[in-house]
Amino acid sequence: MTADLTGTFLTLDDGRPAVRFSRTYDHPVERVWQFVTDADELAHWFPSRADIDLRPGGTIKFGGDPNMEDSTGRVIAVDEPRHLSFEWGGDELRFDLEALDDKRTRFTLTNVLAAENTAARNGAGWEVCLAALDAHARGERFEGPHAGAEAPWKEIYDGYVSVGVPSGAPVPGMDA
Template identity: 80%
Template sequence: MAADLTGTCLTLDDGRPAVRFSRTYDHPIERVWQFVTDAEELAHWFPSRAEIDPRPGGTITFSGDPNMPEATGRVLGLDEPRHLSFEWGGDELHFDLEALGGRRTRFTLTNVLQAADTAARNGAGWEVCLAALDTKARGERSAGPHAGASAAWKEFYEGYVEAGVPSGAPVPGLD
């Protein structure tokens, strides 16, 4: 069975490659903002534990990812509760939230890539992470982003490669 791919590979206006995902959650924007900025909420779906100093230029400490060493990043932009962007491992992550009618929120994640050949790898990883966030947003329990063999990462990766998304970058924990 082919993976249901939800990401889009694109080139930003400034020429940088990116992958983008969008979801709509049945929560007010303030609740979705917690999913994106609170370390305890992030732990349910983000690949690393992220402790954020929530101010432009603030430090983010990443730890706990079994496939990556501990690292730090910098907050690039913050407009609570609508936008957070930060550096992570040479990439940039942009979280944009838009309040919709009926206490719903559109969540958009844009991963600005340091190298185009990471698009399929990162896209597959975000599929797994966002599936964990979707589960959390529904109020259900999830095994989280490191669900091991039960995570469909490889299926998503192969789907992105078959769709012609740039690939070939090493995979942490596998290469």
């Protein structure tokens, strides 16, 4: 079985490495905005609990991930309901939402990486998380980002490595 890789590794105009994912959801942009800003909605798919003070310079409290210590981040930009960006663990996460019509929204996640060698690891992680978001958006239950050994993470990671996405960074919870 081959992993379905939906992320793209790229170099931004400013030279920073990133991985980018795009989805289309059958929900209005305001509903998709809730998926990326409301702590209870994020709990369905985001790797950590994220409580966001939704304003530029606001604090985000991350917790509950068994493989990472609790931490804080900073909101970089908010343009409700189209854009949210914030710092997390040295990376920058950008969520861009585009209303395609009254009932459909294009969702784009760009993970701007602090280190290029995290691309395959983060790409695989986001694939698992976004599969959980996809299911949640369809109204289905999914055991999501923390599905542990049941998650296809390793196969997806190997897929990214095999197509030349930079790798080699330690994997929380798997590397010593």
